[in-house]
Amino acid sequence: MKQVRKGVVLRREDLHVFEVDPALMTRVPQDVTDAEQTRIVRNRWEYLDWMHRHFAHNTLLLSAVTEAPAHGPGQSAH
Amino acid sequence: MATLTVPNPVTDKAIAALEQAIGKEKVLTDVGARVARTRVPAPFPVHRFAEHMPDVVVLPESAEEVSAILRIANQYRVPVVPRAGGTGLADGAVPLHKGILLDIKKMNKILELDLVNRTVTVQPGLNMLKLNEYLAPYGVFYPDDPASYPVSIIGGRIGTSGWSLIGSRYGHTRDLVISLQVVLPTGEIVRLSDGGGAPKVRKASTGYNLKQLFIGTQGTLGVVTEATLELFPKPEAELAAFFGYESFEAAYRSTGALSTSGLGTLAAVILFDERKVEYLRRDDEAYIPLPERIKAVVATALYGVEEEVRAAANRLFKIARETDGEYLGDELSAGDWASRHDRYATPLHGRLPDGTVVPMSWHCEDAAIIYSELPAIKQKWHEITDRYIQKYGIFDNWGMFFYSNNPYKGWGDYLVEIDIGIWEQALNEETWQAWVNLKREITRATLEHQGSISACHGACREGDAEFIPVEMAEGGFELMKRIKRLLDPNNILNPSKNFLHLAYADEEVTP
Numbered sequence: 001m002k003q004v005r006k007g008v009v010l011r012r013e014d015l016h017v018f019e020v021d022p023a024l025m026t027r028v029p030q031d032v033t034d035a036e037q038t039r040i041v042r043n044r045w046e047y048l049d050w051m052h053r054h055f056a057h058n059t060l061l062l063s064a065v066t067e068a069p070a071h072g073p074g075q076s077a078h
Numbered sequence: 079m080a081t082l083t084v085p086n087p088v089t090d091k092a093i094a095a096l097e098q099a100i101g102k103e104k105v106l107t108d109v110g111a112r113v114a115r116t117r118v119p120a121p122f123p124v125h126r127f128a129e130h131m132p133d134v135v136v137l138p139e140s141a142e143e144v145s146a147i148l149r150i151a152n153q154y155r156v157p158v159v160p161r162a163g164g165t166g167l168a169d170g171a172v173p174l175h176k177g178i179l180l181d182i183k184k185m186n187k188i189l190e191l192d193l194v195n196r197t198v199t200v201q202p203g204l205n206m207l208k209l210n211e212y213l214a215p216y217g218v219f220y221p222d223d224p225a226s227y228p229v230s231i232i233g234g235r236i237g238t239s240g241w242s243l244i245g246s247r248y249g250h251t252r253d254l255v256i257s258l259q260v261v262l263p264t265g266e267i268v269r270l271s272d273g274g275g276a277p278k279v280r281k282a283s284t285g286y287n288l289k290q291l292f293i294g295t296q297g298t299l300g301v302v303t304e305a306t307l308e309l310f311p312k313p314e315a316e317l318a319a320f321f322g323y324e325s326f327e328a329a330y331r332s333t334g335a336l337s338t339s340g341l342g343t344l345a346a347v348i349l350f351d352e353r354k355v356e357y358l359r360r361d362d363e364a365y366i367p368l369p370e371r372i373k374a375v376v377a378t379a380l381y382g383v384e385e386e387v388r389a390a391a392n393r394l395f396k397i398a399r400e401t402d403g404e405y406l407g408d409e410l411s412a413g414d415w416a417s418r419h420d421r422y423a424t425p426l427h428g429r430l431p432d433g434t435v436v437p438m439s440w441h442c443e444d445a446a447i448i449y450s451e452l453p454a455i456k457q458k459w460h461e462i463t464d465r466y467i468q469k470y471g472i473f474d475n476w477g478m479f480f481y482s483n484n485p486y487k488g489w490g491d492y493l494v495e496i497d498i499g500i501w502e503q504a505l506n507e508e509t510w511q512a513w514v515n516l517k518r519e520i521t522r523a524t525l526e527h528q529g530s531i532s533a534c535h536g537a538c539r540e541g542d543a544e545f546i547p548v549e550m551a552e553g554g555f556e557l558m559k560r561i562k563r564l565l566d567p568n569n570i571l572n573p574s575k576n577f578l579h580l581a582y583a584d585e586e587v588t589p
Contacts, residue, residue, distance in 0.1 A: 004366060004367075005366070007360060008359075008366055016363060018363045018366045020360075020361070024429070024433050024434050025435050027434055027435065027436050028427070028435055048412075048416035048417060049416075051416040051417075051420065052416050054207070054210065054211075054419075055381075055419070056312070056315055056381060057314050058315045058316075058384060059316055059317070060317040060384070060388065061317070061408040061411075061412060062395060062405060062411065063405075063407075064408075065317065065388050065391045065392065066391055066392050067395075068319075068395055068405040069405060069407065071409070072320075072322070072368075072404075072405060072406035072407025072409075072410055072411075073322065073368060073371075073372065073407075074369050075367060075406075075407045075409055
């Protein structure tokens with residue numbers, strides 16, 4: 001777990017999972033296992049992919065259509 | 079004529095009449111059924127929950143059953159509150175005087191698909207996502223897209239005159255409804271379209287355009303029991319592009335340039351202010367890694383035929399670069415855009431002034447404001463909100479969005495949204511009144527800047543509703559009152575909503 005900015009920690013680099021700093025979660029503590037977190041993240045991506053297909057036959061990316069960079073500031077490939 | 083300014087309770091006799099009219103299995107009196115239909119997700123005075131709980135829930139399946147319910151309500155002089163998905167954020171479906179809760183969710187049939195004339199006729203209890211799943215094999219699409227898309231219902235969209243995320247390309251709910259079947263408060267069933275009565279004609283000049291009168295009434299003038307809707311080809315392509323800016327002022331100017339680009343496939347332009355970006359950097363995985371130099375964001379989305387979308391994307395990128403925008407990348411753009419169709423899946427929490435996390439409900443202020451006034455309204459709304467946060471400590475400022483609001487085009491007016499978290503568990507009468515006063519100050523600022531109180535949810539809540547007569551001061555509210563009294567002589571349909579108890583203020587009260 002790594003502090004990335006005030007009040008935010010990086011919990012899972014592999015899945016791009018950030019969390020509120022546990023020190024701020026004392027009123028509503030959460031205990032999510034790694035397996036459960038993996039399931040939630042993967043389901044979320046699957047859901048968003050489904051949403052794209054639901055609204056259009058094809059999702060285009062700006063970097064594929066123009067000279068825009070694929071990765072924005074602060075982003076890395078996942 | 080005797081009317082109800084203090085409505086009657088629902089008696090056992092009235093319940094027996096309902097059971098006889100529509101069947102016992104469609105009349106629910108248990109506490110669970112009533113509690114589940116008392117509130118909506120918007121901030122709610124939980125310490126006064128019981129005041130809003132309906133006496134009985136009815137689940138009709140046809141216009142004839144709705145008609146029978148309304149006739150019984152008139153006979154016993156009891157209120158009826160229509161409810162669809164219960165996802166509205168302005169309390170349209172929240173009973174103010176208990177009464178009969180008319181839940182339309184069992185009226186969820188698709189009645190006719192006309193691919194030749196590009197219409198679909200449905201009952202109002204159907205959800206848009208389910209409708210589009212049905213339509214997908216035919217290559218057509220019903221493009222009404224609220225933030226509650228997976229869970230909200232067509233009848234509620236019509237009742238609130240809903241706003242659609244992609245409305246700048248396809249129009250909003252009111253633009254997508256071709257004709258309606260409505261049950262009037264007294265029980266008559268009528269068919270209304272764009273003038274005349276032809277159910278599939280989009281543009282007519284025959285008679286009054288009565289259809290629009292019944293869109294956005296919050297269930298105060300009638301219950302929609304059937305709707306014929308517009309169909310579009312399912313888009314070949316979508317493309318979302320999010321851009322970052324080093325100041326709000328730059329992002330605001332870019333928003334103006336992008337929204338007036340004239341691109342026919344442009345479906346949305348959304349401006350995020352500094353406080354929204356700050357909030358997202360705190361709580362949203364897509365925005366947490368953004369460098370500090372990014373202070374504001376503009377989101378855009380294109381839909382249409384692939385060749386058109388590709389060409390438009392190049393123009394969009396050029397405009398954004400020329401106005402100091404920095405592309406935020408494919409992952410953020412595509413992922414955030416997809417999630418915007420479903421904002422109700424977000425687990426809601428906020429921060430107390432010391433940064434501690436507590437569960438909070440979501441208030442979404444939704445005024446309609448013209449472009450020139452956006453910077454000033456932003457400053458005022460934040461000043462008001464921050465003052466109340468400082469004094470009471472149970473609210474949290476989640477920043478502001480400015481969404482293109484004009485159907486079929488991006489320019490002109492914007493749905494201006496400030497999101498505020500409210501720690502409901504800490505509410506009492508004093509803090510609830512503080513909340514209402516905060517809303518009143520926001521509403522006054524809206525009116526001072528030539529805005530309208532609501533772009534999409536309605537102006538039903540305390541803090542909004544009392545300003546409807548102010549916004550419509552040039553005769554509009556007087557006309558609303560006359561129409562309400564004409565169509566609902568006994569004031570049974572969603573009474574007191576939209577401040578329309580004033581329509582009966584000079585009448586004799588018969589409890």
